[in-house]
Amino acid sequence: xxxxxxxxxxxxxGMCEAMAHEFFEVGDDGFVVVRDDSxxxxxxxxxxxxxxxxxxxxxxxxx
Amino acid sequence: xxxxxxxxxxxxxxxxxxxxxxxxxxxxxxxxxxxxxPYDRPPLSKSQLDRGTPDAVVPLRSRAELDELxxxxxxxxxxxxxxxxxxxxxxxxxxxxxxxxxxxxGATPFQLPGAAGLAGVTGLRTHAEAVAVRxxxxxxxxTVVIGAGFIGSEIASAARKRGLPATIVERLDVPLSxxxxxxxxxxxxxxxxxxxxxxxxxxxxxxxxxxxxxxTGVVLDDGTAVPxxxxxxxxxxxxxxxxxxxxxxxxxDGDRGVLCSAxxxxxxxxxxxxxxxxxxxxxxxxxxxxxxxxxxxxxxxxALAARNAVAAPGVAPEFLDTIPYFWSDWYGHxxxxxxxPRADQVVTLGPRGPGAIVLYRRGTQLAGVLxxxxxxxxxxxxxxxxxxxxxxxxxxxxKERVEAAV
Ligand SMILES: Cc1cc2nc3c(=O)[nH]c(=O)nc-3n(C[C@H](O)[C@H](O)[C@H](O)COP(=O)(O)OP(=O)(O)OC[C@H]3O[C@@H](n4cnc5c(N)ncnc54)[C@H](O)[C@@H]3O)c2cc1C
Ligand code: SF4
Numbered sequence: 001x002x003x004x005x006x007x008x009x010x011x012x013x014g015m016c017e018a019m020a021h022e023f024f025e026v027g028d029d030g031f032v033v034v035r036d037d038s039x040x041x042x043x044x045x046x047x048x049x050x051x052x053x054x055x056x057x058x059x060x061x062x063x
Numbered sequence: 064x065x066x067x068x069x070x071x072x073x074x075x076x077x078x079x080x081x082x083x084x085x086x087x088x089x090x091x092x093x094x095x096x097x098x099x100x101p102y103d104r105p106p107l108s109k110s111q112l113d114r115g116t117p118d119a120v121v122p123l124r125s126r127a128e129l130d131e132l133x134x135x136x137x138x139x140x141x142x143x144x145x146x147x148x149x150x151x152x153x154x155x156x157x158x159x160x161x162x163x164x165x166x167x168x169g170a171t172p173f174q175l176p177g178a179a180g181l182a183g184v185t186g187l188r189t190h191a192e193a194v195a196v197r198x199x200x201x202x203x204x205x206t207v208v209i210g211a212g213f214i215g216s217e218i219a220s221a222a223r224k225r226g227l228p229a230t231i232v233e234r235l236d237v238p239l240s241x242x243x244x245x246x247x248x249x250x251x252x253x254x255x256x257x258x259x260x261x262x263x264x265x266x267x268x269x270x271x272x273x274x275x276x277x278x279t280g281v282v283l284d285d286g287t288a289v290p291x292x293x294x295x296x297x298x299x300x301x302x303x304x305x306x307x308x309x310x311x312x313x314x315x316d317g318d319r320g321v322l323c324s325a326x327x328x329x330x331x332x333x334x335x336x337x338x339x340x341x342x343x344x345x346x347x348x349x350x351x352x353x354x355x356x357x358x359x360x361x362x363x364x365x366a367l368a369a370r371n372a373v374a375a376p377g378v379a380p381e382f383l384d385t386i387p388y389f390w391s392d393w394y395g396h397x398x399x400x401x402x403x404p405r406a407d408q409v410v411t412l413g414p415r416g417p418g419a420i421v422l423y424r425r426g427t428q429l430a431g432v433l434x435x436x437x438x439x440x441x442x443x444x445x446x447x448x449x450x451x452x453x454x455x456x457x458x459x460x461x462k463e464r465v466e467a468a469v
Contacts, residue, residue: 013390014399015359017442030397030438052366055105055358 001044002062003037003051009058016059019050024059032058066373067152067159069142070167070303071095073103073358074338076123077365078165078372079134087373089162091134094154096141096168096303099190100126105358107193108214109392112221114201120190142168145310147331153306163372166307166321166329166336167365170300170356175209178271183278184294187214196295200225204293207231207281209268211238213391213398215297216251219260220393230261230289232268232281243400244409247421247433251398254416254435258394263289300356302340315342320354326380327368335372337364347384347449348403348430357389386448399441402431402448410458413465420461425449429457440464 003023012030016023022043027033039047044061051059066082068075071093079091095101100122110116129136137154144153151158172186183199185192196218200206206222208215211233222229235241238255240248255262263283272280272288280290302320304312313322313330321329321336323343329336338361342354363385371380390399396417406423413419420440423431428451432444443460447453 012397012438014438014442015388018386018388018401018445021442021446026438026442028439053359053362055103055362 001039003034003039003047004060004062005032005034006058006060007031009056010054011056011058013055015053015055016050019053020046023047024050065090065092065161066163066165066369067092067094067161068165068167068369069094069152069306070169070338070340071097071101071136071138072167072169072338072361073101073123074167074169074340074361074365074368075165076101077362078167078337078369079129079132080124081366082369082373083132085370085373087369089373091132092137092159092161093129093134094137094140094142094152094159096139097189098139100124100129100136100138102190104188107190108187108217108221111193112197112200112218114197114225116197118194142306144306145312147311147334150333162333164334165365165368165372166304166312166334166340167338167361167368168303168306168340169361170339171303172296172300173298175268175271175294175296175298178294178296180276181271181273181278182276183292184271184296186296187218188300196221196293199293200227202292203227205291206293206295207289207291208295208297209281210297210299211235211251211255211262211264212297212299213239213389215295216255216393217391218295218297219255220258223258223260223394228261229259230263230281230291231255232263232266232283232289234265234267236265238262238264243404243421243433244406244423246409246411246415247419250411250415250419250421250435251393254393254396257416261289300339302354304340315354318354325382326371327364327383328371328380335368337361337368343383345385346382347386348405351403351405353387353403355387355389357387359388360385386445388445396436397438398433398435399438400431400433401441401445402429404431404433406430412458412461418465420444420465422454422457422461424454427452427454429453432457437464
């Protein structure tokens with residue numbers, strides 16, 4: 001399972017960082033940086049919550 | 064078994080998705096007053112006011128995706144009443160039965176008295192209204208925004224971006240001073256002034272001027288008149304609960320929003336509420352009763368209300384534990400707020416403008432943070448909001464962050 005970011009959509013709103021800062025951080029340029037793109041089994045539900053929280057649907061999970 | 068969701072926007076859509084994700088395999092019916100599939104509102108006052116934006120609605124989920132989720136839609140058909148004994152939602156002459164109900168009817172803008180039917184005067188809540196505003200801007204409209212709230216400020220920003228004259232009329236002496244406090248309000252006022260928006264503060268609107276059924280100006284209560292081709296009314300919204308007035312669902316005495324518990328249950332069994340329409344006690348903020356008008360709140364609440372609505376009997380309901388968050392984009396600047404501005408003290412650090420960090424203190428805790436153009440910083444502060452004794456730490460971090468920027 002991997003996290004995909006659509007950089008053309010990301011507006012740096014930071015909700016993903018709020019929900020799961022181990023995985024996401026907004027950088028100085030105002031775009032999200034994925035710090036760890038392969039969440040372990042036990043962390044998927046909160047990565048999922050982070051992905052759902054993005055107001056512009058810039059994040060997705062791939063199997 | 065049927066789950067009925069009234070209000071086909073963000074909270075309603077998230078409710079439908081979350082019910083399915085929780086394993087609900089009964090019917091789901093989404094009833095909406097607008098003719099469109101659920102679509103997103105924040106872009107209506109931002110990118111969609113740009114020249115050249117296509118007129119078509121881009122829904123959050125396509126018809127095919129909703130079919131796949133097994134969601135039946137009843138669009139262009141506002142609910143008109145609720146029978147909680149017989150468990151039916153009335154849609155005109157039709158009665159739609161439910162086992163579980165989610166109220167997600169959001170809010171509707173207040174209108175200016177005497178503006179009905181006048182061309183060139185609009186609110187901004189729907190796609191159609193965004194198209195109307197954009198067309199007026201395309202024609203070079205002189206724009207007057209009534210009310211210096213977040214949405215109104217974004218509209219002034221869209222007009223200035225095209226080099227068009229924009230005026231904001233605000234009854235308060237300092238814009239947003241009631242919601243953000245006087246000093247941050249001044250900073251917001253300066254953002255407008257720096258962009259060339261004409262701010263008229265401490266003055267109300269006494270009437271509109273028109274010719275041939277079309278607005279030509281706004282008359283202020285100090286007697287001056289501001290010429291206008293486009294008047295956008297942004298004086299706040301009211302929860303869309305007219306259809307519940309005859310029902311036993313308890314509504315707020317002041318604004319008539321739906322009163323919920325911390326599980327988003329309404330006062331009647333089998334009915335929950337979510338999004339802009341709902342008041343809820345926020346346990347993280349000492350039980351403050353909140354009704355938020357924020358994107359993330361509507362998304363979260365829709366999902367939580369549905370999980371509770373479809374939970375098996377005997378399963379403990381989920382409680383909300385929300386830190387409010389919203390953003391707004393003005394003149395190329397991003398304002399972001401987490402937490403609550405209801406505080407004992409407000410401290411501004413850094414420049415009194417872009418780059419500012421404003422901290423709100425409640426007791427020894429950080430209650431809220433406003434940042435301007437600090438996308439990297441805001442969520443770091445979110446972790447401190449309402450944590451015991453977090454105020455000192457927040458002050459320390461804010462100082463470090465503003466100094467680092469110098
Ligand atoms: C122009 C604009 C810009 C915004 N920008 C931001 C932003 O930058 N950041 C942010 O955090 N938030 C922003 N918001 C707020 C955010 O969009 C709202 O909080 C969110 O839309 C609320 O979702 P909701 O589903 O609760 O209600 P709504 O989106 O209001 O949807 C309610 C739906 O219910 C329908 N309805 C009403 N009555 C009935 C009835 N009787 N029967 C059936 N259907 C009915 C309505 O037609 C509507 O479609 C903005 C809002 C607007 C309007
Ligand atoms: S929530 Fe979405 S828009 Fe915001 S930073 Fe994360 S990916 Fe980007």
